[in-house]
Amino acid sequence: MYSVNAPVPDAVNEVAADLQPALTGFRRVREWRERTLLVKRVPADSRKELRTAWRTARDALAGAPAVEARVSEVDTFRNPPNGSSPVVYLAVESPGLHRLHDRLCEVFDPVPVMEGGDDYDPHVTLARDADGFRGRRAVENVDGRQVGPVTWTIDELHLYDAEYGERVDSLSLPA
Known part of the structure; x- marks a missing residue:
């Protein structure tokens, strides 16, 4: 799976690191590099398709400005549309990020139930797959917790390869 992602600043990673002890009841806790x-999300089954998709994404984002983002709360997807549950995450507030997402949805079909319109919920995943009682307690301990707040400017986007967990290319904003 490929996607257009915004980098997560050190200040957000520090908030996530502070929350890590409360997430011990989860089977999968994301490390800073993850x-x-x-x-x-960007549809591509081959590197050739990926090059074409990235050109399309760059064209769709032409002239797009840098945008502000803010993290101030921990939230939970109790029944996510895919993958194990629950998912604990840092909720990201950013009207500008929604506008970038909408521009990309004009050229790439939104993934049903996850993208497009009200389905897009920008976030930074902290952990998923709670384990029994300890996991339920962990969710109760962090869900709705106020953090930060951390505010930053998103002035770069990355083409990201989820299979290898790496950046393939970058695009500076304003584009």
């Missing part, structure tokens, strides 16, 4: 902020 934390990303998804803007839009």
Whole structure:
């Protein structure tokens, strides 16, 4: 799976690190290098398709400005549309990020139930797959917790390869 992602700043990673002791009841806790902020999934089954998709994404984002983002609360997807549950995450507030997502949805079909319109919920995943009683307690301990707040400017986007957990290319904003 490929996606357009925004980098997560050190200050957000510090908030996530402070929360890590409260997430011991989860089977899968994301480390700092795994934390990303998804803007839009990009359909591509080969490197050739990926090059074409990235050109399309760059064209769709032409002239797009840098945008502000803010993290101030921990939230939970109790029944996510895919993958194990629950998912604990840092909720990201950013009207500008929504506008970037919408521009990309004009050229790439939104993934049903996850993207497009009200389905897009920008976030930084902290942990998923709570384990029994300890996991339920962990969710209760962090869900709705106020953090930060951390505010930053998103002035770069990355083409991200989820299979290898790495950046393939970058785009500076304003584009």
